[in-house]
Amino acid sequence: MRLVFAGTPEVAVPALDALIASDRHEVVAVVTRPDAPAGRGRRLVASPVAERAEEAGIEVLKPVKPRDEDFLARLREIGPDCCPVVAYGALLPKSALEIPAHGWVNLHFSLLPAWRGAAPVQHAVLAGDEITGATTFQIEQGLDSGPVYGVITEEIRPTDTSGDLLTRLAFAGSGLLVATMDGIEDGSLKAVPQPEEGVTLAPKIEVEDARIDWAAPALRVDRVVRGCAPAPGAWTVFRGERLKVMAAAPDAGHAGPALAPGELAVTKKAVHVGTGSHPVELLWVQPQGKKPMKGADWARGVRIAAGERLGG
Numbered sequence: 001m002r003l004v005f006a007g008t009p010e011v012a013v014p015a016l017d018a019l020i021a022s023d024r025h026e027v028v029a030v031v032t033r034p035d036a037p038a039g040r041g042r043r044l045v046a047s048p049v050a051e052r053a054e055e056a057g058i059e060v061l062k063p064v065k066p067r068d069e070d071f072l073a074r075l076r077e078i079g080p081d082c083c084p085v086v087a088y089g090a091l092l093p094k095s096a097l098e099i100p101a102h103g104w105v106n107l108h109f110s111l112l113p114a115w116r117g118a119a120p121v122q123h124a125v126l127a128g129d130e131i132t133g134a135t136t137f138q139i140e141q142g143l144d145s146g147p148v149y150g151v152i153t154e155e156i157r158p159t160d161t162s163g164d165l166l167t168r169l170a171f172a173g174s175g176l177l178v179a180t181m182d183g184i185e186d187g188s189l190k191a192v193p194q195p196e197e198g199v200t201l202a203p204k205i206e207v208e209d210a211r212i213d214w215a216a217p218a219l220r221v222d223r224v225v226r227g228c229a230p231a232p233g234a235w236t237v238f239r240g241e242r243l244k245v246m247a248a249a250p251d252a253g254h255a256g257p258a259l260a261p262g263e264l265a266v267t268k269k270a271v272h273v274g275t276g277s278h279p280v281e282l283l284w285v286q287p288q289g290k291k292p293m294k295g296a297d298w299a300r301g302v303r304i305a306a307g308e309r310l311g312g
Helices: 010-021 048-055 069-078 121-127 162-186 219-227 293-301
Strands: 001-009 025-030 037-038 043-046 059-061 083-086 105-110 131-138 147-155 235-238 241-250 264-267 270-271 280-287
Touching: 001 010, 001 037, 001 048, 010 025, 010 083, 010 162, 025 048, 025 069, 043 162, 048 219, 059 069, 083 162, 105 162, 105 264, 121 131, 121 219, 121 270, 147 162, 219 241, 219 280, 264 293, 270 293, 280 293
Parallel strands: 001 025, 001 083, 025 059, 083 105
Antiparallel strands: 037 043, 105 131, 131 147, 235 241, 241 280, 264 270, 270 280
16 A cells, blocks of 8 residues: 555654565655754754654655645645554644545554553553553544554553653554554455443643652552653652652662651662652652762762651
8 A cells, every 4th residue: 555654753663664664565755743943952853753754765744734735735646545643743634534545544552442642651651550552543533532453462561661661562563553554455454443431541741740749659659750751750859959750669678767758768879768658769860950860879969868858
């Protein structure tokens, strides 16, 4: 089939690569978000998908909005059979959905109808799910509500961050997307409506959502740290400044004194923080305006006084 691939971030690149490598399909164009400012100089930078497409000599379309008439006209000229999508980042209007003969097919990183929305992997980790996966489905006007073509499952490991899990799903899901394109082309796959029960929503994780509540149990603190890594990054406040907590570990075997929520205890090799249950060990932190460092090194450097706490 002639395909127009839609995607933007790095996580979409494995799927694009898999489709380019496919013997049965031709990626004739790529749709991605416009160049965005990045770095200290705020220089406009192309998306990872745009960069990969340009390397492969594939036409790149960067509409400000997918309803732009110039974009729709060009898409009609190209005449794709199907438009596979991975993390494109913009809502597709009906006028765009109707152009390809087989519609737009999304690779979504959850087991639909669970975790519909922008941040399915983060919410799965935050919720303590043990199993997640990826789903290919036909895009319609509703939020991730279209009929399903295929599913793969993936275990969520106890130490997984959202970044770890998303990387695995991106590569495993790329094979699912190619298989879905194959099945649509030869007619062996038919989309099946999603169940009406089991719908959960996964809105974007905002910075305030990533603030650590030290009065919560250690298990919840651990999930927030892992679920918000690498972005937006779990954080707290120390001496009036933001402190990012990049990695932590629940320490049910902590042999030191009992700690109140947020209270710090420092030894030569470690720094612990009290929670609503047992302490957690701060493994990696990033003070405001500084580079990431080991928690114990940070604690020694700031010379924590007895009774000092995180959380403001």
